[in-house]
Amino acid sequence: MLGSLCCALALLRANAPFMRPASASAPSTEHHDVLRTLDRAAPFTRRGFFRLTSGTALTFGTLPALAADSSLTSSRRYAPLLSGPFDVPSAARATVREELVAGRVWTFDQVQGVIYVHVPVRMTVVKLDGGGLFVYAPVAPTIECLRLLSEVEAVHGPVRHILLPTLALEHKSFAGAFANARPKAQLWVAGAQYSFPLDLPLWAQGFPLNTKLLPNEGEPPPEWATQLPYRILGPLEEKSGKFQEVVCFDTATSSLLVTDLVVGIPTEAPAIVRENDERALLFHSRDSPADSPVKTTEALTIGWRKICLFALYFQSSPLAVTVTPDGSLLGATRFFRSAFPAEVPPDARALGWYGFIPWSWEPNWPDAFEKLRGNGKPLVAPILQVAVLNREPAKVLEFVERVANDFAFTSIVSCHFEPRLKAGPSDWSAAFDFLRKQPIGGSTARKPLPEADLAFLRSFEQQLVKLGSIRPAAPLA
Numbered sequence: 320m321l322g323s324l325c326c327a328l329a330l331l332r333a334n335a336p337f338m339r340p341a342s343a344s345a346p347s348t349e350h351h352d353v354l355r356t357l358d359r360a361a362p363f364t365r366r367g368f369f370r371l372t373s374g375t376a377l378t379f380g381t382l383p384a385l386a387a388d389s390s391l392t393s394s395r396r397y398a399p400l401l402s403g404p405f406d407v408p409s410a411a412r413a414t415v416r417e418e419l420v421a422g423r424v425w426t427f428d429q430v431q432g433v434i435y436v437h438v439p440v441r442m443t444v445v446k447l448d449g450g451g452l453f454v455y456a457p458v459a460p461t462i463e464c465l466r467l468l469s470e471v472e473a474v475h476g477p478v479r480h481i482l483l484p485t486l487a488l489e490h491k492s493f494a495g496a497f498a499n500a501r502p503k504a505q506l507w508v509a510g511a512q513y514s515f516p517l518d519l520p521l522w523a524q525g526f527p528l529n530t531k532l533l534p535n536e537g538e539p540p541p542e543w544a545t546q547l548p549y550r551i552l553g554p555l556e557e558k559s560g561k562f563q564e565v566v567c568f569d570t571a572t573s574s575l576l577v578t579d580l581v582v583g584i585p586t587e588a589p590a591i592v593r594e595n596d597e598r599a600l601l602f603h604s605r606d607s608p609a610d611s612p613v614k615t616t617e618a619l620t621i622g623w624r625k626i627c628l629f630a631l632y633f634q635s636s637p638l639a640v641t642v643t644p645d646g647s648l649l650g651a652t653r654f655f656r657s658a659f660p661a662e663v664p665p666d667a668r669a670l671g672w673y674g675f676i677p678w679s680w681e682p683n684w685p686d687a688f689e690k691l692r693g694n695g696k697p698l699v700a701p702i703l704q705v706a707v708l709n710r711e712p713a714k715v716l717e718f719v720e721r722v723a724n725d726f727a728f729t730s731i732v733s734c735h736f737e738p739r740l741k742a743g744p745s746d747w748s749a750a751f752d753f754l755r756k757q758p759i760g761g762s763t764a765r766k767p768l769p770e771a772d773l774a775f776l777r778s779f780e781q782q783l784v785k786l787g788s789i790r791p792a793a794p795l796a
Contacts, residue, residue: 394462413595414464420572428591429458435599436629439589441734451479455576456734457497480543483508484565485578495525506530511554511563552718559788568726575728581697583737588623602670607679608660624688636771637684641677693765697750706780712754712796723748756795
């Protein structure tokens with residue numbers, strides 16, 4: 320079903336500026352004052368993850384709701400130069416700012432997703448000791464986002480440096496436009512940037528002319544690296560594309576900034592998911608097509624937890640698909656005929672997507688969520704475990720150990736899911752035990768993900784191997 324489409328583009332995606340998949344994100348009919356700052360003295364919470372994967376060619380979508388406040392909706396619209404796998408030009412997206420460390424670190428959350436599988440995508444802003452601000456993984460520079468950023472700049476100085484730490488298009492598509500919104504800042508990009516089907520120069524990929532490739536480790540670093548030293552994974556290369564990620568260590572706050580490599584799964588819906596469009600949570604709160612949505616705190620929590628299962632597994636074991644596509648035209652026809660069941664009640668149909676719900680949930684889905692969450696410990700996204708990092712386990716583990724040995728961090732700030740994980744080098748290293756013959760995590764480490772929940776991804780990974788898109792997994796290190 321949807322998962323196969325997502326995975327297929329996942330391994331091509333990153334970097335195809337000529338591909339323009341569609342998003343179903345629509346502006347909410349309920350708007351609140353997003354200009355508030357969710358200042359928090361307590362040091363932890365966050366997004367986990369996420370991930371290399373994503374993208375879908377599904378183009379049918381929900382009709383945009385009429386916004387209660389047209390000026391606010393206008394401030395949330397953005398027309399990207401490169402449409403990311405979750406985005407279309409002019410799709411409205413809210414921005415929620417949170418102060419993670421008082422006067423030092425701020426996050427700016429937006430959402431990404433299709434079929435209401437809305438998860439946070441996050442930009443992190445760090446105060447530089449020499450004055451001004453450092454931006455890690457910029458998000459869409461909407462009017463609202465830039466206004467929230469300006470409030471921080473008014474107190475702590477202007478943005479001086481911007482880093483695109485990945486090749487992934489859902490991050491890459493914003494970097495050029497964001498840099499143009501702060502033209503006095505220097506944009507740095509992970510060094511293996513490329514495009515598909517033609518490998519274009521940086522300026523032709525939408526980056527400003529003065530964009531600089533981030534120096535490799537061992538080369539003279541940028542001035543900001545004194546406070547924010549970095550380590551680089553990759554590129555890991557396959558026929559279908561590349562994976563590269565830059566992680567930074569903020570010495571002032573002992574925070575490790577990561578993009579997709581690890582995430583933490585929160586038990587409750589992040590503020591941005593509710594702010595952007597609460598219908599996403601109601602849509603996924605249902606167990607079967609005949610269920611009506613009920614707006615309660617419990618239902619919103621249920622909706623979020625099912626979103627996590629969708630986003631990270633695509634098709635976990637408790638998800639029962641009514642008709643599974645078999646790759647044929649007839650199979651696809653049967654699937655879409657089953658995807659809009661007549662028993663969907665009007666109040667559920669009104670949520671959007673024309674009553675699309677080709678699945679139901681088995682009663683044991685909460686157990687699958689708890690095993691995925693792993694008591695909130697750092698998680699490497701399943702698609703990275705199954706189809707990306709395990710192609711070169713020795714290379715990945717060498718990088719993991721360099722980060723663990725070189726940086727004495729006490730928290731991890733990721734671009735997805737939980738904004739801030741209370742985790743140190745040993746927790747970070749243990750998250751990659753799936754690559755080791757002999758796990759090092761011990762009794763307190765998160766347990767391996769259930770094979771039943773990974774079955775869909777493993778099956779698809781084998782299809783990619785047979786097609787020659789990716790190499791077979793290498794032996795464990």
